[in-house]
Amino acid sequence: MPGVPSGRGCEACRKQKKKCDQAQPSCARCARLNIPCAGAGVRRFKFMDQGVVVKLAVNRKKNPQSETRAPTPRFLPSSETNAIANAFVCMMEVTDVRYDISCYGAFLKQVPSRLGNSPVLDASVMALTHASAALYTRQDHAEVFQKYGHGLSVLRTALNNAHESHSADTLCAIYFMMIAEGWIMRKYDICAGHVSGMAYVLNILAAKKDPDPFEQDLLRTLCIPVLLVSIFDPTVQLPASVMRQITVAGPRCPVLNEDGPIQSLQVTTFAKYPGLVHHPELHFSDIVATYQQMHLDYTLLRRRLDTTTVDIDAKANRVPNLETMRLQALYQVGCSLVLTLAIILNRVYHTCDPLEPSLDDELHHFCRESFTLAEAALPHRPLGSSPIPLNLTIAWAVVRDDDLRDRIEGMIEVYEASYIKTPWKASAFLLQQHLKQLRLRIAPLQPLQNSLRTVTSSSSATPS
Numbered sequence: 001m002p003g004v005p006s007g008r009g010c011e012a013c014r015k016q017k018k019k020c021d022q023a024q025p026s027c028a029r030c031a032r033l034n035i036p037c038a039g040a041g042v043r044r045f046k047f048m049d050q051g052v053v054v055k056l057a058v059n060r061k062k063n064p065q066s067e068t069r070a071p072t073p074r075f076l077p078s079s080e081t082n083a084i085a086n087a088f089v090c091m092m093e094v095t096d097v098r099y100d101i102s103c104y105g106a107f108l109k110q111v112p113s114r115l116g117n118s119p120v121l122d123a124s125v126m127a128l129t130h131a132s133a134a135l136y137t138r139q140d141h142a143e144v145f146q147k148y149g150h151g152l153s154v155l156r157t158a159l160n161n162a163h164e165s166h167s168a169d170t171l172c173a174i175y176f177m178m179i180a181e182g183w184i185m186r187k188y189d190i191c192a193g194h195v196s197g198m199a200y201v202l203n204i205l206a207a208k209k210d211p212d213p214f215e216q217d218l219l220r221t222l223c224i225p226v227l228l229v230s231i232f233d234p235t236v237q238l239p240a241s242v243m244r245q246i247t248v249a250g251p252r253c254p255v256l257n258e259d260g261p262i263q264s265l266q267v268t269t270f271a272k273y274p275g276l277v278h279h280p281e282l283h284f285s286d287i288v289a290t291y292q293q294m295h296l297d298y299t300l301l302r303r304r305l306d307t308t309t310v311d312i313d314a315k316a317n318r319v320p321n322l323e324t325m326r327l328q329a330l331y332q333v334g335c336s337l338v339l340t341l342a343i344i345l346n347r348v349y350h351t352c353d354p355l356e357p358s359l360d361d362e363l364h365h366f367c368r369e370s371f372t373l374a375e376a377a378l379p380h381r382p383l384g385s386s387p388i389p390l391n392l393t394i395a396w397a398v399v400r401d402d403d404l405r406d407r408i409e410g411m412i413e414v415y416e417a418s419y420i421k422t423p424w425k426a427s428a429f430l431l432q433q434h435l436k437q438l439r440l441r442i443a444p445l446q447p448l449q450n451s452l453r454t455v456t457s458s459s460s461a462t463p464s
Contacts, residue, residue, distance in 0.1 A: 010040035081116035087129040088112055097325045097384040099136055103333060104179065107172075107217035114169065114214070120158035124173035124180070127151035131180040135382070140184075148184055151177055159197070166208075168215045171201040175222055186421055195229045195236055198222055203239035211245070220246060223267050230274040231344065232430055243271050264290075264297040264338050273341060277434075280348045281442055287349050294342040295362075301338060302369075305331035309376070329384040332377045336391040339370050343394050344431070351438045360400070367395040367404055374411050381418035389415050389422045397428035398435070 009020030010027055012035055020027050022040045030037035089112055094100060101108065115122055130147040134140055155173050158164040178194035202222060205215060223238060223246065230236045246267055263269055269290070276283050276290060308328045312320045343366050350359045370391050377385035389412060396408045412424055 008041050010037050012037060014039075081122070084122055084125055084129070085112040085115045088115070088125050091129055091132050095322050097322070097329050097380050099132070099383050100326060100329070101132070101383065102326065103330065103383075103386075105175075105217065105221035107214055107221055110214045110217070111172070118164075118167070118169035118173075120154050120164060120173045121169040123147075123151040123154035124176035127180045128176045131183040135183040144184060148177075148180055151180065165201065166204045168205060168211075168218055171198065171205055171222065172218060174198050174201060175218075175225075178225075195226055199226045199236060199238060202226065202242050206239065206242040206245040220267055224270060227267075227270045227274065231277050232427065232434075234274070234278050237274070238271065243268070262297050262301060262334060262338075264294050264341065265334060269293075273345075277344060277348055280352050280438065281445060284352050287345060287352065291342070291345045291349055294338055294345065298335065298338045298342060298369075301331060301335050305335055329377075329380050332373060332380065332385060333387050335373055336370070336377075336385075336387045339366055339373065340387070340391045340394050342366050343370070343391075343398060347398050347435050348438065351435060351442055363398065364401060364404070367399040367401070367408070370395040371404065371408050371411060374415070378414070381415065385415075389424060390427070393422065393424040393427050394431060396424070397431045 007014060008022060009018075010022070010030060012030055012033075013020035013027065018029060020029065020040060024040065026037035027040055091101060092108060111121075111125065115125060127148045127150070130144045134144045151173070155170070155177055158167075158170045158173065164170055174194055174197050178198070181194070202219065205211070206219060208215065211219070219242060223242060226236065226238045230238060272283075272286065272290065276287050280287055305328065308324065308331060312324060312328060343363065346359055346363050346366065350356065350363075353359075374385075374388045374392055377388050392408050392412045392415070396405055396412065399405045399408065412422075416422070
């Protein structure tokens with residue numbers, strides 16, 4: 001065995017490289033010299049890292065001058081790269097739906113093959129994997145914050161570099177650092193500052209000709225958080241070049257489209273929501289059509305969710321397979337997103353047309369469904385039900401039934417106890433303020449809109 005010495009002489013004889021007779025309690029040499037005799041007959045082990053020795057020997061042969069200078073390595077040594085990739089793969093292969101990260105994007109499967117070539121991507125993956133471990137164990141360690149701080153430092157350097165700031169790896173790193181921050185700080189803020197940087201890099205990346213599959217998947221995935229934030233914050237905007245790139249590349253079927261498309265969750269449909277919410281007076285007919293489509297999509301998604309849940313309940317005597325559990329969680333996430341958008345659009349629609357009689361009843365239905373969905377998704381906390389708190393926040397902000405509002409607030413507190421908190425009251429206040437400003441802005445236009453509504457109704461009632 002390499003690295004295992006065969007000699008069993010005492011320490012004094014070994015030090016002087018003399019033959020030891022290993023006599024007890026003292027060998028002949030030590031007795032003659034009247035010195036302590038220790039370690040006789042003991043087998044010693046010396047552990048050696050053969051990989052490092054071989055690698056250094058090879059490097060010395062190739063470059064004899066390497067010993068005289070120590071430049072900062074551009075790429076990570078293969079052993080460290082492998083360690084980072086293994087940690088990321090292990091995180092992806094988690095079979096517990098509560099900590100399943102597959103919902104964060106289809107491009108994740110391509111990340112390990114890109115490690116070792118980009119310091120910013122490597123640093124962000126290290127921060128993410130350490131944050132994931134802290135989230136799972138619910139224990140904070142100094143190393144978790146050290147890796148997060150290192151990731152931020154490397155990201156800052158990359159953004160200040162003209163070449164690296166334009167790369168897909170840097171964009172991916174921003175996304176990973178945003179996720180890691182939420183896991184480490186135990187909070188999720190939809191209006192976090194990382195999204196502005198994400199929109200900036202998205203714009204640059206979208207201008208690239210012939211993007212590879214990784215870049216295309218990345219563009220499609222990261223459009224959603226930017227668009228979602230832009231609904232609440234009009235200062236954040238998704239560049240038109242990004243949507244043109246996605247349109248040219250062709251639509252990608254979302255995961256939820258196994259039995260038919262969910263139009264409300266298509267990226268091209270998502271891109272319309274900020275304009276509908278911030279400038280409804282210019283898009284009233286679009287608001288009506290989109291809102292009606294949401295009704296259809298939610299009914300379809302809810303039916304699929306119920307079918308999957310029935311299948312799981314029928315197998316109550318055994319553990320359902322991972323794919324079925326993932327499908328149930330994905331349908332819950334899809335329902336939650338559609339409900340969130342439907343509630344917002346319901347109130348915007350009501351602001352433009354307060355005489356529409358069905359809107360208040362539909363609002364109550366959507367808010368009640370949000371509570372029911374959140375209750376059913378409790379077993380999938382924290383990651384498997386991550387959009388639920390936002391849905392509950394939006395429902396709490398606008399619901400008119402006091403009893404239902406209290407129940408929704410109680411459910412938000414239950415979700416916050418699952419280790420990830422949201423500044424939900426601040427987000428609810430933002431929506432309430434926006435709707436109030438819309439009412440003040442649109443109020444002077446109401447007489448004209450009411451006249452047009454009357455004329456339209458009369459025209460449709462007149463026989464041809």
